[in-house]
Amino acid sequence: MTIIANKCPDYKVTVVDISEEKINAWNSDKLPIFEPGLKERVLSARGKNLFFSTEIDRCIDEADIIFVSVNTPTKTFGEGAGKAVDLQFIEQTARRIKENSKSNKIVVEKSTLPVRAAETLKTILHSGNNSVQFEVLSNPEFMAEGTGISDMEDPDRILIGSMDTPSGIAARDILMDIYLHWVPGERLITTNLWSSEISKLVANAFLAQRVSSINSIASLCEVTEADVTEVSRAIGMDSRIGSRFLNAGPGFGGSCFRKDILNLVYLCEHYQLNEVAAFWEQVVSINDYQMERYVRRILQAMFNTLTGKKLAVFGFAFKPDTGDTRDAPAIYICKRLLDEKACLKITDPYALDNARKDLQGAEGKVDFIEDPCQAAEGAHGIALITEWSLYKQLDYQKIFDTMEKPAFIFDGRNHLDHQALYEIGFNVYPVGKPALTHL
Ligand code: UDX
Numbered sequence: 001m002t003i004i005a006n007k008c009p010d011y012k013v014t015v016v017d018i019s020e021e022k023i024n025a026w027n028s029d030k031l032p033i034f035e036p037g038l039k040e041r042v043l044s045a046r047g048k049n050l051f052f053s054t055e056i057d058r059c060i061d062e063a064d065i066i067f068v069s070v071n072t073p074t075k076t077f078g079e080g081a082g083k084a085v086d087l088q089f090i091e092q093t094a095r096r097i098k099e100n101s102k103s104n105k106i107v108v109e110k111s112t113l114p115v116r117a118a119e120t121l122k123t124i125l126h127s128g129n130n131s132v133q134f135e136v137l138s139n140p141e142f143m144a145e146g147t148g149i150s151d152m153e154d155p156d157r158i159l160i161g162s163m164d165t166p167s168g169i170a171a172r173d174i175l176m177d178i179y180l181h182w183v184p185g186e187r188l189i190t191t192n193l194w195s196s197e198i199s200k201l202v203a204n205a206f207l208a209q210r211v212s213s214i215n216s217i218a219s220l221c222e223v224t225e226a227d228v229t230e231v232s233r234a235i236g237m238d239s240r241i242g243s244r245f246l247n248a249g250p251g252f253g254g255s256c257f258r259k260d261i262l263n264l265v266y267l268c269e270h271y272q273l274n275e276v277a278a279f280w281e282q283v284v285s286i287n288d289y290q291m292e293r294y295v296r297r298i299l300q301a302m303f304n305t306l307t308g309k310k311l312a313v314f315g316f317a318f319k320p321d322t323g324d325t326r327d328a329p330a331i332y333i334c335k336r337l338l339d340e341k342a343c344l345k346i347t348d349p350y351a352l353d354n355a356r357k358d359l360q361g362a363e364g365k366v367d368f369i370e371d372p373c374q375a376a377e378g379a380h381g382i383a384l385i386t387e388w389s390l391y392k393q394l395d396y397q398k399i400f401d402t403m404e405k406p407a408f409i410f411d412g413r414n415h416l417d418h419q420a421l422y423e424i425g426f427n428v429y430p431v432g433k434p435a436l437t438h439l
Contacts, residue, residue, distance in 0.1 A: 001067070002041050003152040005050035007182040014051045016059045026052035034323045034350050037149035060100040065175065067139075068093050068121075069110040074259050083266035085114055085259075094124040097134075104133040106171045110141055112260055114267055115198045118161075135171035137162050138193050140200035145254065146321030153182065159189050161196020201264045205280055208257040210245040212286040218248035218432030219293060228432025229414055248432040250333060250385055250412035251290040253318030255326040258284060291329050294383075294431075295336040298410050301429055301437075302381060306342035310404070312376040313337075315386025316348040316355040323350035329412075330385045331358045337383070338364035347375040349388060373399055381408035387415040400424045406439060 005013040017023050025032035027046070031039055042050065053059055060066065070089040075081050090111060097107060107125065109118060118136045125134040138161035143151035158179045162172035176188055191199070214232060221228040228248045236243030252258075261284055268277035299306060318328035325331065328351075334344055343365040346355055352368045359366055369375040372391065376382055376399045384391060392415065400407055409421055410429045418428045422436035429435045 002038065002045060002050060003149070004178060005045040005048075006041050007153075008178055009049055011178065012049050012051070013045075014053055014059045014063070016053050016056045018054070018056065020054050023052045023054050035148050036146065036321055041149065056096065057100040060097050061102055063105065064103075065106045065108060065178075066097060067108045067110045068097075069141075072111045072113060072259075074262055080266055083262040083269075085112075085263050085266075087113075087117070087120070090117070090121065091124060094121050098125050098128070098130055098132075101130070101132045101134070104135075106135050106137060106174060108175060109136065109138045109197070112140060112200050112204075112256065112263075113138075113197055114263055115194050115201070117197060118193045133167070135163070135167050136193070137168075137171055137175055138196035139175060140196060142200075142203060145324055146319055155183060155187060157187050157189050158183055159191065159196050159199060161191045161193040163193060201260045201267075204256050204260040205264050205283065207245055208252055208261055208287070209280075209283045211247075211249070211252045211257075212283045212290070214246045214248050214432075215251065215290040216286050218290075221432040222434070225434050226432075227434075231432075248414065249290075249329075250294045250431070251287045251329040253326070253328040253330075255324070258287070258327050288332075291332045292336070294329075294410070294412055295333055295340075297429055298337070298381065298383060298408075299340060301408055301410070301427065301435070306337060306340040308341065308343065309381070310343045310345065310379040311337060312372070312379040312382045313344055313346040314348075314372055314375070314382055314384040314391050315351075315388050316346055316358075317351040317386050317388075320386055320388045323348075323354060325351050325354040325358055328358070328386075330355070333383070333385060334359060334366070335362050338362050338366065343367075345369050345375040345379060347372045348386065349390060351386075373402075377402045378404060379407075380404045381410065383410045383412065384415060385412050387413040391415060392417075396421055396426070397424050400426060 001013050001015050004011065015026065022032050031042060068090065070093050072085045072087065072090060075084045075086040090113065107121065118138055122134065122136050140159055160172050160175055162168040172190060179188055214228065217231060218228040221231060232246040235241050236246050261280055265277045265281045302309060313330065313334060316328060316330040317323055317325055334346065337344060341364065345367045347369050348355060356368055372394060407426050408429065409426045411418065412431055414430050418430055418436055421428045425438065427437040427439060
């Protein structure tokens, strides 16, 4: 919405939320999320054509277009628990829009939803005796965290799904006008509503599938002395495969991949496409396996016991340049390391507040330390889980000198210079390539 406000000075954008705390933060100097480049863009539009408010009912009534961006988490209870999407926030929002609308509106699905959700949305909006007309569009968001600004300012594509009726097409054109302020026309794709809804799930499923594919090959590389980085390069240069999203790691995280694949699996099961469901579910299984494999590699390398050993955890966010830890592999990995009775010293430039919350209630010894060198002091090993660029710049000789010996480093992202670390004296365990050890 900030980018829309920046690029379309002729539109007034108001962001509303039920959380007063969040809205206050958006109106303050300390925004509630860290995203590179966002703050200056918020500041340049805020108070001019970008507003943050908790007056939801008034803002609904005033708006011509409403983007629904509420959370759609995985259901944790009842039918479909663990897979289906919890639609309660979408439904509550639809009811609130219906109750407070006195003029016709375009309602845009921004939240990721199961296919045919627009139908439900439309039914709720048009229920009762309100004469207001609502047109529902699907406009899924493909931006990734950490690169949100460039993804939004220079998107690969913008997807808009609409009903194939005169009013549906008219609404679609109104939304297209907004994006045409800065996105070249050929990058705007229009489809029917259901294709648009499904494309969002499928895009995330394909991306996650690439990560699971390369992670599965990483395990094969480790036992055959092949090098997964070399394999990624070799296959990625085939233009049919492409080079992106082929980095092996400790498993994918983030608020979307797992949730969206499980939603896809649930949908396939619902339509009795059991083989298709099993195919996609395997992407999640490999991810779980990859996180567990990372822990086992640490355990095996460190003589099959972690009891009382100090481990410095470098990075907790699910990826660099964000403080977001939703579904971060670090959560699972740290809990497992604590099960093994390791003592953890967790460091991350932006995610420590979230890390504290994520590990609340986990039994064991955990410290949260801003400075990575301090976190590594006296440690038996370093587990690098997030590839923050600052971890490349540390003085590893100095770090090594302060650590217990033999000193281990488990580079879960193949982020560091392994040969240099080995020469310093570390026992180095990368992902998907042979370990370099002095043992
Ligand atoms: C994703 C989609 O990319 C985006 O289009 C969608 O709108 C939201 O979900 P995001 O979750 O922000 O974005 O991050 P992304 O860059 O896709 O990374 C997801 C996870 O996969 C991270 O944990 C990342 O570390 C991991 N990953 C990614 C790998 O392990 N290897 C890779 O090669 C790429």
